[in-house]
Every structure is written in C-alpha cells, then in structure tokens.
Amino acid sequence: xxxxxxxxxxxxxxxxxxxxxxxxxxxxxxxxxxxxxxxxxxxxxxxxxxxxxxxxxxxxxxxxxxxxxxxxxxxxxxxxxxxxxxxxxxxxxxxxxxxxxxxxxxxxxxxxxxxxxxxxxxxxxxxxxxxxxxxxxxxxxxxxxxxxxxxxxxxxxxxxxxxxxxxxxxxxxxxxxxxxxxxxxxxxxxxxxxxxxxxxxxxx
Numbered sequence: 001x002x003x004x005x006x007x008x009x010x011x012x013x014x015x016x017x018x019x020x021x022x023x024x025x026x027x028x029x030x031x032x033x034x035x036x037x038x039x040x041x042x043x044x045x046x047x048x049x050x051x052x053x054x055x056x057x058x059x060x061x062x063x064x065x066x067x068x069x070x071x072x073x074x075x076x077x078x079x080x081x082x083x084x085x086x087x088x089x090x091x092x093x094x095x096x097x098x099x100x101x102x103x104x105x106x107x108x109x110x111x112x113x114x115x116x117x118x119x120x121x122x123x124x125x126x127x128x129x130x131x132x133x134x135x136x137x138x139x140x141x142x143x144x145x146x147x148x149x150x151x152x153x154x155x156x157x158x159x160x161x162x163x164x165x166x167x168x169x170x171x172x173x174x175x176x177x178x179x180x181x182x183x184x185x186x187x188x189x190x191x192x193x194x195x196x197x198x199x200x201x202x203x204x
Contacts (some may be wrong), residue, residue, distance in 0.1 A: 077125035140179030147170035
C-alpha cells in the first residue's frame with residue numbers, strides 16, 4: 001500500500017507541469033519578431049510595428065549565412081573608416097541610413113546625440129553563443145593557467161619546487177590556444193563589404 005502511494009505521488013508530481021500549461025490561444029500567438037526576441041533573451045518589448053533596427057548580414061567564405069540584429073538600447077561594437085579605434089556604444093535611435101547614440105555634454109549639462117552613417121562603418125564586432133564553445137573561451141585558458149601554476153608550485157618528479165617542464169607548458173599552452181580559437185568562433189569581427197552588409201529593417 002505504501003509503495004502504491006509513493007508511485008501515485010510520483011506520477012502526480014510529474015503531471016503537474018502538464019496541467020499547469022495554458023491552452024493555446026491564437027490571440028496570444030507571438031509574432032516572428034517576438035519569437036526572435038524570446039529566443040535571444042532580449043527583454044525589450046516593442047509596442048508597435050515599424051520599429052527600425054540594424055541587421056548585419058554575414059556571408060563568410062566558409063560557413064553558413066548569419067544575420068545579427070541590433071535594436072535601440074543594444075550595445076554595438078564597431079570601427080569607422082579612417083580610424084583604428086573601436087567604439088562600443090548603446091544604440092539610441094535608428095534611421096533609414098544611420099544610427100545615433102547619446103552622451104552627456106558635461107560642459108553644457110545636456111544630453112546630445114551623435115549620428116553614425118552606415119556607409120562609414122568599417123567593421124562590427126559580433127557575438128554568437130555556441131554551446132560549450134563559448135564557455136570554453138573562458139574556461140580553457142583558465143584551465144591552462146591553473147595547470148601550469150599547479151606544476152610550478154608543486155614539487156615535481158625531480159623533488160624541486162617552483163619549476164616546470166616542457167610537457168606541462170605544452171599542455172597548458174594547448175588549452176589556452178584552444179580557448180583562443182573558441183573565442184574567435186564566438187566573437188568575430190565582420191568587415192563590411194560587398195558580401196557583408198549592414199542595413200535597416202523594421203519590425204512588423
């Protein structure tokens with residue numbers, strides 16, 4: 001009897017999430033843009049159609065076509081033509097051919113905006129989360145450093161402290177190099193040219 005009780009209890013607990021789910025309501029169905037925002041973890045909600053945003057179309061020589069989207073309020077990392085400096089700004093507004101960011105003018109004590117023309121953008125730093133790979137860009141270099149450090153501070157087979165060998169350096173270096181490769185796969189700089197284009201699209 002006791003075994004039957006716990007069996008029923010187990011099935012009841014497992015069935016609770018199924019009963020708690022809402023029934024499908026066509027009126028509550030998400031649009032394609034809302035589904036995208038939900039998948040990307042973007043918490044911003046657009047209250048009306050026709051909101052402009054930036055779309056970076058990336059067509060690599062090797063690999064598949066990808067599109068990166070940047071909405072007002074998102075950070076964008078980019079370089080402009082004629083400058084080696086990389087900027088990281090929060091998009092304030094998007095027009096048909098440009099985007100703006102705002103800053104506080106300390107001298108005049110007011111908010112001002114700067115317009116960046118899309119034709120002036122040289123490249124954009126992108127981020128694409130790849131399961132395991134993106135995490136590896138941080139974990140693997142740290143693991144390599146810890147491995148070399150552990151070999152350095154612990155007594156080796158020669159009975160000496162604060163020494164290491166070529167094998168430990170090779171293993172630690174390989175871990176760090178693999179982490180760097182993971183970083184380049186997750187964070188890539190896309191050069192704007194005939195294949196890779198940035199344009200303005202609208203929500204609908």
